[in-house]
Amino acid sequence: MDTRALLRALPKVDELLKRSDVSALADLHGRELTLEALREAIDATRAEVLRGVVAEVVTDDIVAWAMGHLADAAKPSLRAVINATGIVVHTNLGRSPLADEALVAVAEVARGYSTLEYDVETGERGSRHVHVEDLICRLTGAEAAMAVNNNASAVLLGLAALARRKEAIVSRGQLVEIGGSFRIPDIMRESGAKMVEVGTTNKTHLRDYEGAITPRTGLILKVHSSNYRVVGFTEEVPLADLVALGAKHGVPVFEDQGSGVLVDLAKYGLPGEPTIGAAIAAGADLVSASGDKLLGGPQAGILAGKREIIARLKKHPLARAVRLDKMTLAALEATLRLYLDEGKLIERVPTLRMLTMPATEVERRADSLARAIRKACGDAYAIELAADVSRAGGGALPMEDIPTTVVTLAPARISATALEQRLRLGDPAVIARIRDGRLLLDPRTLRADEEPEVVAALAAAAGA
């Protein structure tokens, strides 16, 4: 066919709309988007005709293109993925998955109206802080508490409320970058506190802090090394000593703890990270932590401390700017409630369950995953089990190698890199690691119901 005949053969949008498959498409995606996709498909085909790369105009192909395009466009940008990396608190993949109890609480509260700021006893306005304050106090021993948008805003609020236009003393060993653009010196500047650095990168002594105290000192800040370690010839001042120093000079002490540990993780075979309760017991005036790292809840910043300090924070104008929404509050309250029954805590909070999953269980799951892949994919992959390490990730337990068993795959027909990409672009996306030319799947971060999906994705990705 010559070009003109091909152009004449291009279908009209109106004709396409009469097809039953296209009207089904319009029902699903709406008329506007469907028309747009059909026009784009026709335009793309016209351009190909004009370039001379089309021998025949196939209407079914044009419709199929529009269908694919609509399906892609309808995919949410923020969507679930399968984490096969073994990095438990994976910041880029959304940190902590929520407990079922938290999911139910979010749905309940989000669907309708709620007691967000309403006191049903009095019929009057209430405070959104009440939903988590007693729980945090009970779990940490603090006099008072509140929760804000995330730990970065908790630190900002603490600094602004306690040290604006005053000096805040911090060790040079703790002037860290927490991730992205969150650096302690920057957040200090934004809060209006004047940073007074003491000590050196590897060693800071109590006398360094003491020598820096002036009548203008508003705060002593301690930043817990939740996502880094200074190793070797090092020394930092224990919190209790800073508290004693602060008490002597009437200066409050604020510890940014980061990872948000409420129970002694050493009991479960994890390194004994300091708990919020331990910092409160040591006398800290204020402690902050993330809700979605080791705590295993939603993105939030927990602030616990002395009654008078928390009262100042609640009254500060920034508190309104960094407040939590009802969905997050519901998830946080439900997650904190799980901590009231420590016996069931590990099985209910996914982050803790994954971090503490026994080596034998990971190995058993790796073995069953390998069998399922072999059964579904035949000889498309050379499959082996290998010892490897999972990581806590996300600014938690930085030095900790958590022994794990991974399923390693060498694809027969494509490269491991191509396989990794296919899995990543699939639906649902499966995120995996590559090492030494093999794809690694760590069952630690896979939910049981995700395993069949991983197998299906591997079967679909196996071809040349």
Ligand SMILES: *Cc1c(COP(=O)(O)O)cnc(C)c1O
């Ligand atoms: C993670 C972390 C933060 C930032 O917390 P977000 O909840 O991510 O805002 C601040 N300080 C420390 C020590 C941290 O580990």
